[in-house]
Amino acid sequence: MAGIDGSMAHLSDSLFTTAIAVYAVAMVGYTAEYAFGRKGRIARTVPVAARERELVGAGAGPVIAPAAPPSGPPAAPPRRPLAERIGRWSLGITVVGLLLHATSIVVRATAVDAVPWSNMYEFASVAGLVGVLAFVVLLWKAPAIRHLGGFILLPVILLMFLAGTVWYSRATPLVPALQSYWLAIHVTLVSIAEGALMTSAVMTMLYLVKYRYDRRPEGAGRLAVLAARLPSAATLDKAAYRVVAFAFPLYTVAIIAGAIWAEAAWGRYWGWDPKETWAFIVWVIYAGYLHARATAGWKGRMAAWVNLTGFTAIIFNFIVVNVVISGLHSYAGLS
Amino acid sequence: MTVPMRRVLLRPFRVVWRRLTSMRTALILLFLLAVAAVPGSILPQRPLNADKTNAYIAQHGTWGRLLDHLGLYDVFGSVWFAAIYLLLAVSLVGCLIPRIRLHARASVRKPLPAPRNLDRLPESGTFETAATPEQYATAARAALGRRWRVVQRAEPGGAITLSAEKGYSRETGNLLFHVALLAGLVLIAIGQLYKYEGNRIVVQGPDQGFCNTVSQYDTWTPGRLAAEGKVTPAPFCIDALTSFVANYTAGGEPTEFTAKVRYRPTLGAPARDATIRVNEPLRLEGDRVYLISHGFAPRVTVTMPDGTVQHDVQAFVPSDASTLLSEGAFKEQGRPGANQDVGIAGLFAPTPQDTGNGVITSVSPQVNDPVLAIIVYVGNLNFNGLPQSVYSLDTSKMTEVGRANMTVGQTKSFGDGVKVTFGGWVPWVSLQVSHDPTQGWLLVAVVAMVAGLVASLGIRRRRLWLRVRDDLGSGGPTVVEVGGLARSDTGNFSTEFAGLLRRLQDAAGTVRHDAVVGGVPAGKE
Numbered sequence: 001m002a003g004i005d006g007s008m009a010h011l012s013d014s015l016f017t018t019a020i021a022v023y024a025v026a027m028v029g030y031t032a033e034y035a036f037g038r039k040g041r042i043a044r045t046v047p048v049a050a051r052e053r054e055l056v057g058a059g060a061g062p063v064i065a066p067a068a069p070p071s072g073p074p075a076a077p078p079r080r081p082l083a084e085r086i087g088r089w090s091l092g093i094t095v096v097g098l099l100l101h102a103t104s105i106v107v108r109a110t111a112v113d114a115v116p117w118s119n120m121y122e123f124a125s126v127a128g129l130v131g132v133l134a135f136v137v138l139l140w141k142a143p144a145i146r147h148l149g150g151f152i153l154l155p156v157i158l159l160m161f162l163a164g165t166v167w168y169s170r171a172t173p174l175v176p177a178l179q180s181y182w183l184a185i186h187v188t189l190v191s192i193a194e195g196a197l198m199t200s201a202v203m204t205m206l207y208l209v210k211y212r213y214d215r216r217p218e219g220a221g222r223l224a225v226l227a228a229r230l231p232s233a234a235t236l237d238k239a240a241y242r243v244v245a246f247a248f249p250l251y252t253v254a255i256i257a258g259a260i261w262a263e264a265a266w267g268r269y270w271g272w273d274p275k276e277t278w279a280f281i282v283w284v285i286y287a288g289y290l291h292a293r294a295t296a297g298w299k300g301r302m303a304a305w306v307n308l309t310g311f312t313a314i315i316f317n318f319i320v321v322n323v324v325i326s327g328l329h330s331y332a333g334l335s
Numbered sequence: 336m337t338v339p340m341r342r343v344l345l346r347p348f349r350v351v352w353r354r355l356t357s358m359r360t361a362l363i364l365l366f367l368l369a370v371a372a373v374p375g376s377i378l379p380q381r382p383l384n385a386d387k388t389n390a391y392i393a394q395h396g397t398w399g400r401l402l403d404h405l406g407l408y409d410v411f412g413s414v415w416f417a418a419i420y421l422l423l424a425v426s427l428v429g430c431l432i433p434r435i436r437l438h439a440r441a442s443v444r445k446p447l448p449a450p451r452n453l454d455r456l457p458e459s460g461t462f463e464t465a466a467t468p469e470q471y472a473t474a475a476r477a478a479l480g481r482r483w484r485v486v487q488r489a490e491p492g493g494a495i496t497l498s499a500e501k502g503y504s505r506e507t508g509n510l511l512f513h514v515a516l517l518a519g520l521v522l523i524a525i526g527q528l529y530k531y532e533g534n535r536i537v538v539q540g541p542d543q544g545f546c547n548t549v550s551q552y553d554t555w556t557p558g559r560l561a562a563e564g565k566v567t568p569a570p571f572c573i574d575a576l577t578s579f580v581a582n583y584t585a586g587g588e589p590t591e592f593t594a595k596v597r598y599r600p601t602l603g604a605p606a607r608d609a610t611i612r613v614n615e616p617l618r619l620e621g622d623r624v625y626l627i628s629h630g631f632a633p634r635v636t637v638t639m640p641d642g643t644v645q646h647d648v649q650a651f652v653p654s655d656a657s658t659l660l661s662e663g664a665f666k667e668q669g670r671p672g673a674n675q676d677v678g679i680a681g682l683f684a685p686t687p688q689d690t691g692n693g694v695i696t697s698v699s700p701q702v703n704d705p706v707l708a709i710i711v712y713v714g715n716l717n718f719n720g721l722p723q724s725v726y727s728l729d730t731s732k733m734t735e736v737g738r739a740n741m742t743v744g745q746t747k748s749f750g751d752g753v754k755v756t757f758g759g760w761v762p763w764v765s766l767q768v769s770h771d772p773t774q775g776w777l778l779v780a781v782v783a784m785v786a787g788l789v790a791s792l793g794i795r796r797r798r799l800w801l802r803v804r805d806d807l808g809s810g811g812p813t814v815v816e817v818g819g820l821a822r823s824d825t826g827n828f829s830t831e832f833a834g835l836l837r838r839l840q841d842a843a844g845t846v847r848h849d850a851v852v853g854g855v856p857a858g859k860e
């Protein structure tokens with residue numbers, strides 16, 4: 001295996017840092033739109049039944065489809081309100097960030113001559129990319145949630161910041177155990193699924209905020225500022241579900257790919273290694289979420305908490321299991 | 336009063352059964368399963384690392400032993416973990432049987448007749464067409480296409496209704512998923528009973544191979560039935576490790592491990608060559624051979640106190656995984672009873688570095704002027720005592736006669752006429768042989784699971800009704816009422832319905848501006 005191209009690796013790092021900065025700018029923009037935009041007023045004045053119809057990406061889940069471009073209503077006035085213009089600009093900036101981010105990953109791949117997700121830094125970078133991508137695709141289907149962009153970008157920026165500082169690792173070639181095309185399949189699927197599940201978790205958190213606000217608008221206090229401008233609770237709930245419905249089968253396939261790889265690399269398809277155990281826990285919790293949504297008394301708020309528990313388990317699996325609990329998956333040498 | 340005795344006696348069981356097979360119980364059992372798995376990742380687990388587990392218990396005293404009694408060091412083999420997944424499996428069976436029966440019935444049943452008021456449905460719309468009701472019904476069926484199951488009925492009042500339904504495969508997929516899941520659990524259980532795993536170190540060179548029988552393994556972990564001798568291991572032999580290559584980056588990171596072996600797939604078969612790499616096991620009929628780890632086996636020539644000369648090669652075990660500093664021992668037997676056995680405790684440093692006072696360590700796993708550090712003993716090796724580890728010496732009945740750090744080719748003399756030559760080294764590899772008769776079938780089951788899951792989560796059940804009447808026989812235009820219902824995952828049904836309505840309108844070539852299109856029909860309130 002070839003060595004490492006140092007200047008390429010360096011370029012990748014710079015692009016990564018730039019992408020963070022660009023996302024941060026977009027986040028500020030979305031937040032401005034959220035704070036001053038029209039959406040809030042609509043949400044407060046239009047009756048529930050009508051709001052229901054600006055359903056979020058529920059149509060076909062985050063699948064790229066030739067839908068209408070993410071623009072405002074067709075009969076928009078020639079001059080859009082300032083907040084809306086800021087929102088549109090933010091989306092553009094997000095796309096620029098995505099391109100920089102994706103380029104950073106591709107350049108790193110060229111530098112190590114392998115798929116670049118064999119450590120926490122690289123994995124976090126890919127998962128963050130997918131999180132933003134999931135949001136942009138969701139926007140394609142449902143432009144109405146654009147002003148929520150800040151809620152997605154905040155955790156992504158946090159994740160990327162941690163990746164770039166605490167978990168950073170220099171580009172290195174792959175150790176033999178990772179030299180398998182199953183690495184590409186397994187880790188790609190895991191990061192896509194987990195990136196998407198992050199988006200779902202954000203939608204669910206917003207759902208819970210909105211749900212509480214709807215129940216007791218007067219007692220909401222500070223939360224009211226946030227909640228009043230959110231889409232309806234049902235919309236958020238459905239958006240969260242659609243994303244899980246898309247991500248859960250992917251996560252399932254990812255675990256299976258991992259098992260197939262483990263069979264080739266370690267001699268058994270499953271060995272209750274801590275990473276495997278937590279993948280199992282996460283999978284079971286999301287299966288629980290899907291069941292909860294079909295069970296009277298568990299729908300809605302309870303199911304939402306199950307979803308958040310699932311995402312907490314993902315974070316635990318990513319951070320605690322990698323850093324604190326070691327297993328076969330933290331790879332040093334051959335054995 | 337007239338309730339039969341049997342019913343009375345069975346009632347408690349029925350209640351328990353109904354509880355157990357309810358969705359709520361399934362949900363709770365799923366969470367219990369998730370929670371139960373947590374200690375398995377946090378506490379050391381005996382099947383994964385027995386030494387670490389014992390150390391942990393020793394360190395935690397009463398607490399440590401209590402957790403042991405609770406089975407917390409073997410969570411996934413414990414009774415209570417098994418209890419949870421067995422209950423879940425029973426619940427699943429109890430839940431699936433009635434669902435399969437219901438679904439089979441629903442699959443052949445015709446879609447339900449149209450309700451009287453279509454505008455009471457969640458989505459509805461009306462439009463007019465110049466076509467006759469019969470013409471329009473035909474056109475509408477064509478427009479709906481094959482994805483919808485459509486039944487046409489005539490109502491007493493002269494109207495024609497179409498009942499359309501789609502998305503049956505959602506439930507089919509869901510049932511397939513759960514059945515395949517159950518099948519997977521059964522296959523895993525069977526695999527656990529019949530599997531075995533053997534480990535064996537093979538030093539490069541002749542006469543170091545092994546055959547696939549229990550007695551020739553260093554360690555052997557069988558499943559329950561394999562342990563009872565109900566599984567006959569496949570009769571293959573790994574005759575020799577012909578070469579082993581390890582490559583590293585300048586920084587000491589490994590980039591490649593490749594072992595070449597000579598083997599016979601069956602005892603009588605001609606020998607063949609195979610390459611085993613980390614991600615590429617040797618796959619034989621029913622068994623797989625893996626490259627698990629590797630190390631060094633130093634070669635020495637020892638002149639014994641009585642003047643005889645012995646040649647020896649011994650695998651040393653790495654005591655540091657990143658630098659492969661390895662430890663081991665040579666045990667040379669002298670004449671019985673003469674108290675002139677020679678024991679050598681050794682340390683092999685592939686890339687040596689002197690840490691001062693002649694103490695050698697290794698700084699890299701790559702071999703670069705290696706050094707063998709030895710302590711030589713003479714006396715009684717205790718060969719008749721308890722079985723000993725091949726990697727360490729029992730020096731209780733021996734006396735040290737000297738120590739030395741040797742490079743390849745060096746010969747040194749010690750007390751009692753003992754001479755040792757460090758002749759060089761050869762690599763060894765640790766091979767694992769695994770047998771699991773059900774894993775191929777398990778793969779089939781999980782593929783079915785995924786297919787079922789995708790259908791179950793991706794397909795939507797929808798119902799649609801059309802009532803086509805020619806307006807009270809007055810010769811006016813034909814009126815089409817459409818109502819729709821989302822039976823699962825409502826998603827963006829309003830938009831979806833609006834699209835359908837448009838398609839149905841286009842089907843008749845209806846003039847568009849006549850139509851009343853909309854999700855929330857006027858006058859619904």
Ligand code: HEM
Nearest residue numbers: 287290291294356357358361423426427430509513791792
């Ligand atoms: C071994 C444990 C189980 C696992 C891992 C599991 C997994 C799943 C998954 C992933 C789904 C999502 C598919 C979908 O929503 O269509 C699902 C749905 C479903 N499961 Fe299970 N399941 C298990 C046990 C059970 C049991 C015991 C029951 C019966 C009480 C059950 C009844 C259902 C039903 C009715 C649905 C359809 C829910 C819906 O309509 O959305 N499952 N299951």
